[in-house]
Amino acid sequence: xxxxxNDYFPVLVFVxxxxxxxxxxxxxxxxxxxxxxxxxxxxxxxxGFEAFDDxxxxxxxxxxxxxxxxIIFDLEVAFLFxxxxxxxxxxxxxxxxxxxxxxxxxxxxxxxxxxxxLEWE
Amino acid sequence: MIVTAFFYIFAAxxxxxxxxxxxxxxxxxAVLFLILAFFNAAGLFLIAGAEFLxxxxxxxxxxxxxxxxxxxxxxLDIRFxxxxxxxxxxxxxxxxxxxxxxxxxxxxxxxLKIAPVEAAAPAASGLTNSAxxxxxxxxxxxFLFQACGIVxxxxxxxxxxxxxxxxxxxxxxDIAVQHARHPADTLxxxxxxxxxxxxxxxxxxxxWTPALDKPAPARLETTS
Numbered sequence: 001x002x003x004x005x006n007d008y009f010p011v012l013v014f015v016x017x018x019x020x021x022x023x024x025x026x027x028x029x030x031x032x033x034x035x036x037x038x039x040x041x042x043x044x045x046x047x048g049f050e051a052f053d054d055x056x057x058x059x060x061x062x063x064x065x066x067x068x069x070x071i072i073f074d075l076e077v078a079f080l081f082x083x084x085x086x087x088x089x090x091x092x093x094x095x096x097x098x099x100x101x102x103x104x105x106x107x108x109x110x111x112x113x114x115x116x117x118l119e120w121e
Numbered sequence: 122m123i124v125t126a127f128f129y130i131f132a133a134x135x136x137x138x139x140x141x142x143x144x145x146x147x148x149x150x151a152v153l154f155l156i157l158a159f160f161n162a163a164g165l166f167l168i169a170g171a172e173f174l175x176x177x178x179x180x181x182x183x184x185x186x187x188x189x190x191x192x193x194x195x196x197l198d199i200r201f202x203x204x205x206x207x208x209x210x211x212x213x214x215x216x217x218x219x220x221x222x223x224x225x226x227x228x229x230x231x232x233l234k235i236a237p238v239e240a241a242a243p244a245a246s247g248l249t250n251s252a253x254x255x256x257x258x259x260x261x262x263x264f265l266f267q268a269c270g271i272v273x274x275x276x277x278x279x280x281x282x283x284x285x286x287x288x289x290x291x292x293x294x295d296i297a298v299q300h301a302r303h304p305a306d307t308l309x310x311x312x313x314x315x316x317x318x319x320x321x322x323x324x325x326x327x328x329w330t331p332a333l334d335k336p337a338p339a340r341l342e343t344t345s
Contacts, residue, residue, distance in 0.1 A: 086253075
């Protein structure tokens with residue numbers, strides 16, 4: 001599989017550099033820094049008052065809604081990429097096929113707009 | 122050579138992080154290991170030549186699905202000390218499900234030849250990976266493609282129906298109403314005679330009544 005993978009050599013270089021920098025930062029501070037931990041230093045820092053609560057509280061379900069709506073439109077865009085590059089070869093049928101797909105999702109988009117699912121108070 | 126080495130690196134990290142997804146005590150750590158597994162699977166796709174699938178794996182799974190999983194994990198009310206409580210009770214059910222999945226895997230892999238006769242390589246068309254995919258998705262597999270759209274629509278509407286709650290207490294800003302507001306609707310120019318007060322000239326909202334709990338502002342008594 002030489003032809004495709006050879007194009008990714010620069011990516012490999014970047015990944016290696018990123019790893020080296022990250023490891024150097026963490027490892028350097030681990031090796032060179034003086035570490036004298038004690039309970040007050042290790043406790044959660046809260047701008048001068050005691051922490052009210054555990055950080056593992058329940059999130060609002062609206063984050064989930066935003067996230068799932070994002071996934072759906074992410075996938076819609078993912079389908080647009082191969083369509084765009086092969087549009088000249090698949091003809092009118094392929095074009096209308098994508099328009100049908102977009103139409104179905106537009107129905108959902110109008111629904112969510114009218115329901116106010118995109119509003120954040 | 123170097124590609125083979127990377128295949129084994131990706132595969133080893135993939136298997137190890139997949140194991141950690143199951144074994145990690147902290148569910149947030151489990152999701153982070155899942156992201157690592159996604160990245161390595163993308164690397165394997167890349168080595169196999171499936172460029173487009175590798176990028177989609179990064180964009181969709183790492184970029185969106187992992188975030189969704191993180192939100193789901195944070196939405197659950199998890200107490201780490203209570204997490205291991207149900208393990209004894211649920212272990213038989215989990216083992217049964219795992220056994221069924223394992224049997225399916227065995228049944229699938231039984232018919233697989235490890236090194237088949239040199240598969241005829243598809244004729245090189247000179248097209249890129251995504252262009253090749255585009256040639257078949259929208260025409261030959263149109264029914265699957267449209268079914269995919271329907272599934273996405275159902276997911277969208279289902280998520281909205283299940284999670285959207287109207288909050289009447291929210292005071293949200295309606296920009297359109299603000300822009301449509303006209304000075305004449307709210308502003309009244311008065312020219313009272315000195316000492317006569319503003320009775321009857323102040324424009325009030327339609328349903329306005331003087332607040333009963335508050336004392337009326339003291340009038341300036343005009344002395345004659």
